[in-house]
Amino acid sequence: MVVDTLNVTFLALSDPTRRIILERLRRGAATVNELAEPFGVSQQAISKHLAYLERASLIEKRKEGREQFCSLRAEPLQQAYQWMDDYRQFWEGAFDRLDVLLQRLQQPQRQQRKRNVRRSR
Amino acid sequence: MSAGAADRSAVAGTIKIERVFDAPRELVFDAWTRPELLLQWHAPRGCTIHFESIDVRPGGRFHSCIHNPAFGDCWCVGVYRDIVRPERIVYTLATADSAGNEVDPQKAGHDARWPRETLVRVTLEEVRGRTKLMLEQNVSESLAKHTGAHPSWLEMLDRLAALVVTRSTDHG
Numbered sequence: 437m438v439v440d441t442l443n444v445t446f447l448a449l450s451d452p453t454r455r456i457i458l459e460r461l462r463r464g465a466a467t468v469n470e471l472a473e474p475f476g477v478s479q480q481a482i483s484k485h486l487a488y489l490e491r492a493s494l495i496e497k498r499k500e501g502r503e504q505f506c507s508l509r510a511e512p513l514q515q516a517y518q519w520m521d522d523y524r525q526f527w528e529g530a531f532d533r534l535d536v537l538l539q540r541l542q543q544p545q546r547q548q549r550k551r552n553v554r555r556s557r
Numbered sequence: 558m559s560a561g562a563a564d565r566s567a568v569a570g571t572i573k574i575e576r577v578f579d580a581p582r583e584l585v586f587d588a589w590t591r592p593e594l595l596l597q598w599h600a601p602r603g604c605t606i607h608f609e610s611i612d613v614r615p616g617g618r619f620h621s622c623i624h625n626p627a628f629g630d631c632w633c634v635g636v637y638r639d640i641v642r643p644e645r646i647v648y649t650l651a652t653a654d655s656a657g658n659e660v661d662p663q664k665a666g667h668d669a670r671w672p673r674e675t676l677v678r679v680t681l682e683e684v685r686g687r688t689k690l691m692l693e694q695n696v697s698e699s700l701a702k703h704t705g706a707h708p709s710w711l712e713m714l715d716r717l718a719a720l721v722v723t724r725s726t727d728h729g
Contacts, residue, residue: 534578541588542580
């Protein structure tokens with residue numbers, strides 16, 4: 437369900453450490469060790485953050501030999517962005533109609549102007 | 558004006574839309590403030606709008622219903638915060654019921670995407686006989702109320718949106 441997905445996504449995004457992790461993963465896949473390095477915290481602490489991101493399907497884990505690689509998944513972000521975009525679509529649709537209305541309201545004046553031009557010839 | 562990249566931003570949870578209308582500013586202002594004109598455009602394609610009450614002046618209230626053939630009726634209430642002819646209209650927008658009481662959007666049967674309360678600011682500027690309309694709608698407040706999250710990550714969402722666009726292009 438959309439509501440649940442959005443809540444899980446937003447919960448995952450609500451922590452600065454997790455946002456930095458996502459920013460790092462924009463540049464490509466990384467191992468858990470690589471992700472933990474800049475924070476100077478235990479691998480355990482990072483794993484907890486990664487679990488949040490994994491639950492929200494924002495990252496994917498893949499085992500290669502003894503290393504575990506994490507990579508970014510865009511789909512939940514797309515949904516969250518869609519949430520914002522719904523508002524925009526409301527306005528774009530309404531503005532198309534406003535455009536038509538404004539043209540119609542100006543028609544009598546424009547025709548009058550054209551007639552005046554013709555008469556003055 | 559088409560919706561290009563420049564007029565599609567959503568920084569920190571504020572939607573910003575710019576559009577140029579080939580009409581004098583006074584007329585565009587009328588379309589926003591005269592109820593009989595608002596009725597003719599202020600709803601998405603395929604939907605109709607009805608005003609139970611509307612009082613367009615600072616402090617004045619409105620109670621409206623947008624009828625969507627697919628989703629049914631969506632009632633809203635709002636308060637006009639600022640009206641300066643012919644350049645500015647500012648109002649709040651909140652989900653309501655048919656009696657005009659504010660309601661939780663999810664209790665009213667909408668999903669979490671539906672706004673609870675947002676602030677809409679419309680600015681009109683004259684540009685060589687045409688009118689540039691700038692609309693800002695703050696949705697971060699509504700979002701924060703739904704999810705209990707801080708709006709700061711909305712900034713990140715916007716940056717990541719660029720990535721989303723790149724990815725969907727890559728995939729065809």
